Amino acid sequence: MRITSGQAPAALPGDLDLADPHYFGTGDPHPVWTHLRGADPVHRQCPMAGRPEFWAVTRHADVSRVLSRHEEFTAARGNILTTLGHEDIAGGQMIAVTDPPRHRRLKDPLTPHLSSQAVRAFEPALRDLARRLLAVGATTETWDFAAQAMYYPIAIAGLLLGIPESGWEHLKHYTYAAVAESDPDYAPADAGTASVLSRAHSEIFLYFAAEVAKPGREQADDLIGSLLRAAPDGVPLTRQEVILNAYSLLIGATVTTSHAASAGLLALLENPAEYTHWMTTGDTEAAVEEILRWSSPANHALRHTVAEVRLGDTVLGAGAPVTAWIGSANRDERVFADPFRFRVNRFPNRHIAFGVGAHRCVGANLARLALTVLFEELARAFEKIEPAREPRHLHSTFIAGIKSLPVRTVLRAQAADLRGMSPLGGTAEGAQ
Numbered sequence: 104m105r106i107t108s109g110q111a112p113a114a115l116p117g118d119l120d121l122a123d124p125h126y127f128g129t130g131d132p133h134p135v136w137t138h139l140r141g142a143d144p145v146h147r148q149c150p151m152a153g154r155p156e157f158w159a160v161t162r163h164a165d166v167s168r169v170l171s172r173h174e175e176f177t178a179a180r181g182n183i184l185t186t187l188g189h190e191d192i193a194g195g196q197m198i199a200v201t202d203p204p205r206h207r208r209l210k211d212p213l214t215p216h217l218s219s220q221a222v223r224a225f226e227p228a229l230r231d232l233a234r235r236l237l238a239v240g241a242t243t244e245t246w247d248f249a250a251q252a253m254y255y256p257i258a259i260a261g262l263l264l265g266i267p268e269s270g271w272e273h274l275k276h277y278t279y280a281a282v283a284e285s286d287p288d289y290a291p292a293d294a295g296t297a298s299v300l301s302r303a304h305s306e307i308f309l310y311f312a313a314e315v316a317k318p319g320r321e322q323a324d325d326l327i328g329s330l331l332r333a334a335p336d337g338v339p340l341t342r343q344e345v346i347l348n349a350y351s352l353l354i355g356a357t358v359t360t361s362h363a364a365s366a367g368l369l370a371l372l373e374n375p376a377e378y379t380h381w382m383t384t385g386d387t388e389a390a391v392e393e394i395l396r397w398s399s400p401a402n403h404a405l406r407h408t409v410a411e412v413r414l415g416d417t418v419l420g421a422g423a424p425v426t427a428w429i430g431s432a433n434r435d436e437r438v439f440a441d442p443f444r445f446r447v448n449r450f451p452n453r454h455i456a457f458g459v460g461a462h463r464c465v466g467a468n469l470a471r472l473a474l475t476v477l478f479e480e481l482a483r484a485f486e487k488i489e490p491a492r493e494p495r496h497l498h499s500t501f502i503a504g505i506k507s508l509p510v511r512t513v514l515r516a517q518a519a520d521l522r523g524m525s526p527l528g529g530t531a532e533g534a535q
């Protein structure tokens with residue numbers, strides 16, 4: 104998804120289809136969102152390509168309300184557009200598609216392991232992974248940052264879920280396919296999107312089913328072990344719940360973090376004054392907040408109305424699907440001054456890239472730390488970085504992603520030790 108100035112068109116394109124993944128791969132929804140925020144904040148997306156109608160909210164206040172008021176807007180019927188029109192079979196069993204109070208049963212076993220204090224323990228391992236991500240740039244002048252970055256979160260998920268390095272490539276492929284089933288890189292020309300999705304789901308479920316079945320797995324000091332040991336209110340999680348929630352953690356961790364990294368680097372390269380400002384102040388944490396706002400990798404979330412509800416001037420009937428566009432909320436001119444300016448020291452920065460309410464991202468602390476460490480290591484490694492070719496974007500309604508970002512880099516003399524590190528994704532894919 105390209106990010107432009109967001110200049111609103113006078114009228115919407117007649118064939119606008121907010122559920123078309125290719126629109127997000129090749130187009131730029133920002134001008135449309137700007138138009139919708141101003142003129143049609145509760146927009147009815149008419150049925151297109153056999154998909155039922157749904158509503159689209161684009162303002163920060165409306166997106167926040169839809170995501171946080173689970174009494175009015177349920178996640179149990181699916182939380183992404185690909186589930187539209189059919190019930191989500193994981194509803195009530197998987198954290199992202201379970202409403203409170205049952206939701207606590209699934210979230211409580213995870214939160215202590217992902218608190219801001221707890222994730223500090225991962226910092227040395229994250230730094231090592233970040234340096235391995237950048238290692239290709241130590242031996243190759245022109246390389247694909249995005250292709251390497253895709254290995255970073257799968258490696259981080261590996262730390263959390265006990266996935267060995269030998270399993271990264273396989274799970275990485277199916278994890279990205281699970282959120283970009285229409286992207287030409289994941290969907291062979293002869294495969295329908297449904298078959299790409301079901302293959303991706305079953306490969307990931309099979310992996311975790313085998314993990315959960317291993318004798319003594321509940322003793323492991325990772326999140327799968329923790330889910331297996333958990334017994335909220337005295338009732339242990341079922342095997343099915345453990346597998347579904349391992350899946351949720353894998354998807355949540357993987358597809359978002361790498362795209363924030365690539366979109367963040369692209370924004371820094373496109374705004375050299377901001378790059379210089381960041382290097383001068385060294386305030387990477389603030390820069391990461393702006394990167395999260397700017398990239399908004401989780402592009403939308405879906406909910407269904409529980410009963411008839413009024414949103415602004417519009418009354419929605421019971422059971423109506425509502426999409427909350429996080430990428431738009433994070434550009435809302437009612438909340439952000441000069442929202443289409445990338446400013447590494449933006450303050451205040453009330454972005455909602457991690458969502459709001461009960462479903463707010465459980466991995467937010469880890470994601471923040473992983474991105475901070477990565478950009479700190481990037482600054483340390485290279486004295487010069489410049490774009491080498493046009494980026495390529497992911498075809499997905501759910502993830503605003505970059506799958507290719509070729510860069511040219513000049514290594515700092517004091518970072519020569521990166522040459523001895525084994526690149527996260529091997530050299531073949533990363534080199535150009």
Ligand code: HEM
Pocket residue numbers: 170178182198199200210217263351352355356357359360363399400401404405429455456457458459461462463464465466467469470
């Ligand atoms: C830049 C990185 C990330 C972004 C932008 C992001 C964004 C989000 C958003 C917007 C939601 C809420 C979805 C909704 O309301 O339906 C969410 C939920 C979730 N995220 Fe993340 N996420 C990131 C990283 C992570 C990481 C590293 C993990 C794993 C450790 C993770 C695991 C999850 C899970 C399990 C949920 C469901 C939480 C719930 O339903 O209570 N995410 N994430």
